[in-house]
Amino acid sequence: MILPILVVSLLLLCAGMASAQLTATANHDHITVDFFYHGSTISVRGISDPGTDLIIKIASEDGKQALRKKGKVGGFLWMNVGELEVEHVPKVYFLHSTRNIEDILSRDEMNRYVIGYPALEKYAKMNTTDEAEKDRWFSEFVKFKESSNVYGTSSGKISLVNKDGEQDYYILTEWPYQAAPGKYTVTVYAVKGKKVIETATSNVLVEQVGMVKSFASMAKNNAATYGIIAILAALTAGFGVGLVFRKNGGAH
Amino acid sequence: MYLYLPVALTSINILIPVGLGLLVGLLSGLFGVGGGFLMTPLLIMFGIPSTVAAATDSNQIVAASTSGTYAHWRVGNVDFKMGLYLLVGGFAGGLVGVEFIKMLRAMGNADFVIKITYVLMLGIVGAYMFIESLSSMRKKEVKEAEVQKESKVRTFLKSLPLQTHFEKSGVTHSILVPIFLGCMVGILAAIMGVGGGFLMVPIMFYILRMPMHVIVGTSLFQILFTCIEVTFLQSYTNHTVDFVLAVLLLVGSTIGAQVGAIFGRKLKGEQLKILLAVIVLAVTVKIVFELTLSPSLLLSQAGGH
Numbered sequence: 203m204i205l206p207i208l209v210v211s212l213l214l215l216c217a218g219m220a221s222a223q224l225t226a227t228a229n230h231d232h233i234t235v236d237f238f239y240h241g242s243t244i245s246v247r248g249i250s251d252p253g254t255d256l257i258i259k260i261a262s263e264d265g266k267q268a269l270r271k272k273g274k275v276g277g278f279l280w281m282n283v284g285e286l287e288v289e290h291v292p293k294v295y296f297l298h299s300t301r302n303i304e305d306i307l308s309r310d311e312m313n314r315y316v317i318g319y320p321a322l323e324k325y326a327k328m329n330t331t332d333e334a335e336k337d338r339w340f341s342e343f344v345k346f347k348e349s350s351n352v353y354g355t356s357s358g359k360i361s362l363v364n365k366d367g368e369q370d371y372y373i374l375t376e377w378p379y380q381a382a383p384g385k386y387t388v389t390v391y392a393v394k395g396k397k398v399i400e401t402a403t404s405n406v407l408v409e410q411v412g413m414v415k416s417f418a419s420m421a422k423n424n425a426a427t428y429g430i431i432a433i434l435a436a437l438t439a440g441f442g443v444g445l446v447f448r449k450n451g452g453a454h
Numbered sequence: 455m456y457l458y459l460p461v462a463l464t465s466i467n468i469l470i471p472v473g474l475g476l477l478v479g480l481l482s483g484l485f486g487v488g489g490g491f492l493m494t495p496l497l498i499m500f501g502i503p504s505t506v507a508a509a510t511d512s513n514q515i516v517a518a519s520t521s522g523t524y525a526h527w528r529v530g531n532v533d534f535k536m537g538l539y540l541l542v543g544g545f546a547g548g549l550v551g552v553e554f555i556k557m558l559r560a561m562g563n564a565d566f567v568i569k570i571t572y573v574l575m576l577g578i579v580g581a582y583m584f585i586e587s588l589s590s591m592r593k594k595e596v597k598e599a600e601v602q603k604e605s606k607v608r609t610f611l612k613s614l615p616l617q618t619h620f621e622k623s624g625v626t627h628s629i630l631v632p633i634f635l636g637c638m639v640g641i642l643a644a645i646m647g648v649g650g651g652f653l654m655v656p657i658m659f660y661i662l663r664m665p666m667h668v669i670v671g672t673s674l675f676q677i678l679f680t681c682i683e684v685t686f687l688q689s690y691t692n693h694t695v696d697f698v699l700a701v702l703l704l705v706g707s708t709i710g711a712q713v714g715a716i717f718g719r720k721l722k723g724e725q726l727k728i729l730l731a732v733i734v735l736a737v738t739v740k741i742v743f744e745l746t747l748s749p750s751l752l753l754s755q756a757g758g759h
Contacts, residue, residue, distance in 0.1 A: 237458050238457070238458065239458040239465060241465065269753040269754065269756055270756050271752060271753060272749055272751075272754070273752070278746060279746065280745055280747070280748065281745070283565075286753060339753075342752045342753050343753060345753075346753040346754075349751060379458070380463075380464060380501075382463050383463070410460065413460075415460075417460040417698065418460040421461050421693050421695065425689050425690045426686075426689070428695070429686040429688075429689025429695065430686070432513050432685060432689060432695050432697050432700060433682050433685050433686060435517075435697070435700075435701070436513055436514065436516035436517035436685070436700065436704055437516060437517070437520050439517045439521075439704050439708050440516070440518065440519070440520025440522075440523075440704070440708050441520055441521075441524060442708075443521050443708035443711075443712060444521050444524035444525055444708075444712065447525065447712040448528065
């Protein structure tokens, strides 16, 4: 199966050190989800000032997420013990950097641009007021998202090449099939002296197409017809196989 | 080969649902159970959201139980009259059970009741069937002592009004008995979120005294209608039936149900019961482990049960 390869090209065009002009160009910004879709890849490339570090954030829009919490009941039984509501967090959040983020960016800047899990936690609103509980459940939230392949961080995977007084950067990253269709933002931060000095953004659209889109939209918008078709198809398949077995002498 | 599922919003290797369908369809054709208590957790294990897994499973059970009912009907092993009375009770019980769960959810302890009901029901039914089948396979004499005990229950059942003869099963009962039992199973099935085949089969055997081979066909007939109702309601109200996943599952399950029906005719009633008891007990042990061992993740997707 040939996976569609998405190339998001972001060009950081710098006219000078003090007045660097930033533009972003996306070459392919449309991932189509058909029946054979099993995730994709995204490559982000561009140019930045030599000597700058880079952070690339790929995220969905912020929203509210509700998850079930497991806890001990009666001291020994693990059961669902309520709901965790987390607001102002993206459903998908990937962060790639040239070096360890803590080494290249100050805590204030991380919070300001919502870069890294601690900044995400600070920005998030949860249905618990206790700080220790908030810490504990946010780290469980990240663990859950990472196990679902929709949150992730990496450092040192962005390749940098200095050429003609400019710095070319490039990263090829996996795009998980678990990421739901929707609009995603790719933001590139150029970092120097523990501060963000430039940003460039581009959008990636993940969209269902063809029969996948028809089924999804019918399930939502024509639910009764969809249900009846599903039942009739199941009845027909059951009878059909029964008849095949009868013809083949499957019965006594 | 992978296929993308439009409602589950995930991609799956097609061999997984086809293989799972084959396995659960086989059990369905053998024992007359829908297999929801096995299939739904397995689908969740393979990354299908819990709400989609439960709803889509009922869609594929429609196909498997059609295939199984048809196979058993051809050899005269479906008691439609008994099935209809059980069904009437089952529908009523389902409505009561759904209301009961709503009430529990409002009180905030639904999950505890669901899990405990699951473990108790599976454990009691599995253990009873296992011990009873084993002892009756070993020594037939035990049955004579049991007849004395059962006579009181039988006298009570015989004293009820509206007695009717169920020709296919060769038993006579008041129509109130299958309606009441169907209702009880319906309530429990709604609480546990399953079709209730594994509860219905032992009830048909131990209380209604139906022959094992007629039980399997009749249970499948009843499950077929229950799952048609559930599939429609899940599609209409929750939009959680994934048609593509259902098709992959039913490819396996319809064939499995036929193969199961063929194997079932070669096995004795006691052998069928003991096999079902072992599977039910294995699932009980798995749930007990899940309840007592520390989970790797303390969060899960909301929805489902």
